[in-house]
Amino acid sequence: MPHDSTIPDHAYWDARYTESDRMWSGRPNAPLVRETAGLIPGTALDLGCGEGADAVWLAEQGWHVTAVDVSRVALDRxxxxxxxxAADAAHRIDWQWCDLASSFPAGSFDLVSAHFLHSPSDMPRDEILRKAASAVAPGGILLVVGHAAAPTQDHGPHPDLHFPTPDEVLAALGLPDGEWEVLRNEEHQQAMTGPDGRPGTRTDNTLKLRRVPA
Known part of the structure; x- marks a missing residue:
């Protein structure tokens, strides 16, 4: 559905989610699985958790997850x-409603994950990601995965939606010199099928940072 700037984000996303019984695949994002391999489970913050696949997968691996989203419909799902x-792991997830444009979860975390934190609204993404970096505990990981471009089969207009490169994301974070280590900064392409069944490709990017222990 088109975005009306007069509609609050929570109402927009609730409406989007109620358009179908399921918006996403129910599987964890592949970059999350890849980039957390070998990490010792601790505390994790999942920003924009949607229907919860990433949070559930992390909990199944032993993480204690704070999972936040602006849509109560998505959180219920x-x-x-x-x-x-994942009944045995569900108790390790704290589902929280949060409008990241105006508030942010309290605490520090061993992993802060922001996967596809995009919105057609004027969401202050750079500011949110700077808060995300501040929430990473010493020795912890900040993982930001985003779209680098619209899918090749999507010819609709996206005049106001900019997809930043990982270098742009890194620069916007404004991180102090010597306090962070860049573990991954790359774009990657994958095949995908559009809603109408047409095949295409999508380019995404991954930025993985480690906060140097004090």
């Missing part, structure tokens, strides 16, 4: 998904 598919 996420909690139900956790109960139905």
């Amino acid at each position: 996420a909690a139900r998904h956790a109960r139905e598919t």
Whole structure:
């Protein structure tokens, strides 16, 4: 559905989610699985958790997850998904409603994950990601995965939606010299099928940073 700037983000996303029984695949994002391999489970913050696949997967690996989203519809689905598919791990997830444009979860975390934190609204993404970096504990990981461009089969207009490069994301974070280590900064392309069944490709990017222990 088109975005009306007069509609609050929570109302927009609630409406988007109610358009179908499921918006996403129910599987964790592949970059999350790849980039957390070998990490010792601790505390994690999942920003824009949607229907909860990433949070559920992290909990199944032993992480204690704070999962936040602006849509209560999405959070209800996420909690139900956790109960139905990962009952033994569901207690390790704290589902929280949060409008990241105006507030941010308290605490520090061993992993802060922001996957595809995009919105057609005027969301202050750079500011949110700077808060995300501040929430990473010493020795912890900040993982930002985003779209680098619209899918090749998507010919609709996106005049106001900019997809930043990982270098742009890194620069916008304004991180102090010597306090962070860049572990991954890359773009990657994958095949995908559009809603109408047409095949195409999508380019995404991954920025993985480690906060140097004090």
